[in-house]
Amino acid sequence: MDKRSTADERVKKAAAAAARGIDSSGAPTFGFRLVASAVSVTPWITLLMFTDARARTTRPPSRSTPSPPSASPSTAPRPASAPATPASPQSTTSRLRGTSRHLYTELTGHRFTITADFAAAAADPSCYDALVIPGGRFTEQLSADAAVVGLVAAFAALRRPLVLTCHSQLLLAAAGGLSAGVRCTAFFSLRPVVELAGGAWVDPEPFGLCVADGHVLSAIGWPAHAQILAKLLAAMGARVHAGRGGQRVLVLCADYVDDYEANVPFRALAGVGCHVESACPTKRKGETVVTAIYDAAAPAPAAGATVTVSEERRSHNFVMTADWADASADDFDCVVVPGGRAPELLVTHDKAVALVKEFADKGKVVASIGQGHLLLAAAGLLRGKKCASGVPMRVVSRLAGAEAVEVEGAVVDCKLVTAARWTDLAQFVARVIDLLGISVSF
Template sequence: MGSLAQKSVLMICGDYMEDFEAIVPFQVLQAFGIRVDCVSPGKKSGDRCLTAVHDYMGYELYTELPGHNFILNKSFEDVKPESYDALIIPGGRFTELISVDNKVLNIVRKFDEAGKPIAATCHSQLVLVSAGIVEGKKCTAFPSLKHVIKLAGGVWLDPEPITSCFCDGNIISALGWPAHAEYLNILFHSMGVKIAADQKKSVLFLCGDYVEDYEINVPFQAMGGLGCKVVAASPNKKKGDKCVTAIHDDEGAQICSEKQGHNFIVTTDWEEVCVEDYDCLVIPGGRSPEFLVMDDKVVSLVKIFAEKNKVIGAIGQGKLLLAAAGLLEGKNCASSYAMKAIVKVAGGVLMESAESVTHGNLLTATGWPALPHFISDLASLLGFTVI
C-alpha cells in the first residue's frame, strides 16, 4: 500500500475503555500508514490501559467483561493538538472520568476550534458535551445519552440501524463498535484519505466458536470500511447465529491467557457460500480452527479457493487449515511459536522475523499484534491503492 505517514491521529484512552473501540481504529489506521498516538491522563508511554468488552449476553443491558490490555505509545503530557489531523475518543466507562478533566477538555476544544475531525463512539459523546461542542450538531450515541445530547443543544439522531455512523461538520458519531465499517469510511474521507480499488471486492471470513476476538473483528471491519462486501460463515451455524470469541493476551504467564470476548454474528448460511462470489478467503485464529479443521467440507472449501487462485489469508492458528488443505508446501510463512511445528511439518518455510508474509496469493500473519501489516498486505493483494 501507499503510505500516508504524514497523517496522524490522537486517541485519548483510559482504563475500561471499550476494547474494540480502541483497537479497531488504532490498527486499521496504522495499516494505511497513519500514525496513531495513544495517550491517557496520568499515564506515560509504555503504560497499559485495561479495556472492557461491552456486548449483550441475554440481559436487559450490555454485559461488561475484561478485555485485552492496551499499551499506550505516548505520554499525555507530551501532547500537542496542533500536530494531529484528527481526534478519536473510544467509548467505555473511562469517559466519565475524562469528562471532568480540564486538560482533556481543552484538547477537545482545540481540535474543534481548528475544525479537525473528532470521532466519538458509544459513551464518549459525554466528553464532547462537557467540552461544549455539540450544540446545534446532529449526532448519535448509546441511547442512554439521548437526553444528555438534547440537553446540551445537540440534535439527536437515532442509531438505526446500529451500524450507522453520522458526520455533521467535524463531529463523527456512532452508537459503538458495530458501526466501525461506516465509521472508518467516514473518518478516512474526513481526513482526506482515499483508498480505492478498480472494482468492489468480496471477502469471506471463516469462523466458529472461540475465534480470536481481534483476529475476526478487526480485519472484518477494516475490509468493510474499504467498501468490500464482507461475509462471515460457520459450517454449523445459520445467518444471525452468534460465535463466542476468545481474547488471547499476554498477561505474564508462559503462554497467553484466554478470556471470553465479544459475540460475533454469522452473516450467511453455510449452504449459501459459493467460491465464485468471493475474491478472498480470510481464516482468523483462536481455537476455532481446531474445530473447523475436523470438518471435511471446510477443508475442501479452502482447497477450492486455492484451486481458483483466490487470495487466502490466515492469521495465527488459522494456518492449521492451510496445512490440512496442503497449501503450505514450499511457501514462506509468518508464524508465532504456537504454529511453528505445524508449519514445518506441512512443508512451510518459516520467516522468523516477519509479522506478515505474502507468497503469491497466500498471506500469513503471526497473530493479532500483526494485524496492521496483515490488513495492509491484504488490501494490496486485492488491488487497493491509497490516493
C-alpha cells in the same frame, strides 16, 4: 525536522497499535490518569487516540458487549473448559424500549500499550490529523479532567475529524462541542447528555451507522467500525481506489475465534468498500459465535520464566452473516481464516478444509493469521510457502512443508497472506487490500 515529521517518527513506532485502535469499541484500559496513543494510517496522516492507563490493579480492562436477552446460565460467560454458544442477542434498541431493560456486559479486553505522553500530545494538537476517542465508561473520569477537556476543545477548534463512539461523546459535550446543534449518535444512555449539551440526537439504527456532521463522526461502537473507517478516510481527504470494485471476502469462523482477528479484517475490509460475509459450519445466518481474547499472562512472569500459554477470556458475540451451505469459492475473491481456537473446529469439517483449498486452486486470495494456519496446513496450502508463524504454529507450519518465518507484520507468498498474531493485523489487512487491487491515497 518539522512537527509533522516528528509526529510521524513517533507514530511509526506504534504501528502494532493501529489494529487495536481500529477494532477497540471501549477503553482497552480503565483508570484515571490520561495518556495518549498515536497510530498511523499513512506516513502523512497521524491520529491521536485517547485511552486511560492508571495503575491497573484497581479495575480490569473493559470491553462492552451487548448482553443476551436473559441472564440464564447458558448465556453467561463460561470458562475455556466448557465452551458453549450463547443465545443470539436481541437488538439493544428493542430491549431498551421494552419493559425489560438490559444494558451490556463489561469483559476484559487486551492490555493496551501506551505509545505517547499526554503532555506531549496536548502541547501541540495541530500535529495530528484526527482525534479518535474510543468508547467505554473511562470517559466519565476524563470528562472531569480540565486538561483533557481543554485538549478536546482545542482539537475541535481545529475542525479536523473527531471520532466518538459509545460513551466518549461525553468528552465533546464537556468541551462545549455539541452546543451548535451538532447531529450525534451514541450508546442509548447518552441521549440526554447529547440533548442537554445542545446536540441533535440521532438514533443508532442500524448499529452499523456512523453519523457525520462536519468534522464530528459519531457511532454506537464497534459494530459501526466499517462506516467509521470509510467516513474517517473521506474526512481526511483520502480516496479509495477499488480497482474493478465489488470485491467479496469470506471470513471463516467458529466458537472461540480470536476477537480481533475476526472483527478487524471483517470491518476494515468493509470500510474500504469490500462486501464481507462471515460463516461457520455449525451456525446459520444470523446466529452468533463466541469470540475470545488471547493475551499474555498478567502479571508478567519473572525474568527467565517460561510462559507456556496465553490467557483466554470471553469477548464479543460475532454474528454470522451467511449460511454455511451457501459458502462457495465461486462467490468470493478472498477467504480470511482468523485464529483463536476456532480452527480446531474447522479442521474437523471436511467442507471447511475443502473450501480453503478451492479458494487456492481457483487463484483466489487466502489469508490466515495465528492458529488459522492449522486449517491451511490441513488443506495442503503451506507446502513450499513462506508462512509467518509465531511459537504456537511454528511446528505445524514446518510439518506442513512451509518455511516458517519469524517476523513482525505479514508475509505474502503469491496470493497467500499470513501473520503470526493479532498485533500484526495492521500489515495483515494492508496486504490483503493490496492483493484485492484496492489502494488508498491522500
